[in-house]
Amino acid sequence: MRRTRASLVTAGVTTVLALPILTACGSSGESPAASAQTPSASTTSTASPGTTTSPAPTIVLAEFAPYHPGAQAITYDPARVPAGADVAVVSVRDAGRTRTALAVRGLPPNQKFGAHAHANACGEDPAAAGSHYQHRADPKQPSVNPDYANPRNEIWLDFTTDAAGSARSDSTVDWTFGDNPPKSVVIHAEHTATDPGHAGQAGGRLACVDF
Numbered sequence: 001m002r003r004t005r006a007s008l009v010t011a012g013v014t015t016v017l018a019l020p021i022l023t024a025c026g027s028s029g030e031s032p033a034a035s036a037q038t039p040s041a042s043t044t045s046t047a048s049p050g051t052t053t054s055p056a057p058t059i060v061l062a063e064f065a066p067y068h069p070g071a072q073a074i075t076y077d078p079a080r081v082p083a084g085a086d087v088a089v090v091s092v093r094d095a096g097r098t099r100t101a102l103a104v105r106g107l108p109p110n111q112k113f114g115a116h117a118h119a120n121a122c123g124e125d126p127a128a129a130g131s132h133y134q135h136r137a138d139p140k141q142p143s144v145n146p147d148y149a150n151p152r153n154e155i156w157l158d159f160t161t162d163a164a165g166s167a168r169s170d171s172t173v174d175w176t177f178g179d180n181p182p183k184s185v186v187i188h189a190e191h192t193a194t195d196p197g198h199a200g201q202a203g204g205r206l207a208c209v210d211f
C-alpha cells in the first residue's frame with residue numbers, strides 16, 4: 001500500500017511541480033524550492049510566513065474514508081469515490097500565479113467528475129465546504145453567473161477517469177490566495193456547467209479533501 005501511495009503521490013506531485021519549473025526556464029525567476037519538499041503520506045505542508053520568494057507548495061496526500069473526526073479526505077458517496085481511493089492535491093504559487101493539480105486513483109473507470117477549490121473545510125455534512133473559492137467574490141450567492149463562476153476566477157479541477165480509474169487535472173490562475181486561502185477541494189458528480197444560471201454547478205458532492 002505504501003508503494004502504491006508513493007507512486008500516485010510522485011505522479012501527482014511531479015505533474016504539478018514540473019509546470020513552474022518548465023515555465024521558469026528562460027526567465028529570471030529562481031528555480032522553485034518545490035523540489036526540496038519531500039511529501040509524506042497524509043501530511044499538509046504550507047508556506048512558511050514571511051518568505052519573500054515563492055512560497056513552498058501546499059501538498060495534500062490522503063486516502064478517502066467515510067467521515068470521521070480528523071479525516072482529511074472524506075467520501076460521501078462510496079459508489080463513486082470508494083473508501084481507500086487515493087488523492088493528491090498540490091498547489092504552487094509562483095510569479096503571481098497559482099497552479100493547482102489534482103490526482104486520483106481507485107475511482108470507477110471512464111467517469112466524469114467535477115472538482116473545485118471551496119472556501120471552507122470539509123465536514124460531516126457535504127455542505128460544510130461552503131461555496132466555491134472565488135478570487136473576485138460574486139455579490140450574488142450562490143454564484144451562477146459566468147462572470148464570476150468560471151475557471152479564471154475559481155479553481156476548477158474537473159477530470160475524467162481512465163480505464164484504470166485514475167485521473168489528473170490542473171488549473172492555473174493569474175492570482176494568489178492572499179490571506180484567505182481555500183480550505184478544501186470538493187469532488188462532484190458531473191463536469192462543471194458554464195452557462196448563465198448554472199455556471200459552476202457540477203451536481204452532488206461526492207467527496208471532499210481538506211486542503
Ligand SMILES: [Cu+2]
Binds near residue numbers: 115117
Ligand atoms: Cu465544487
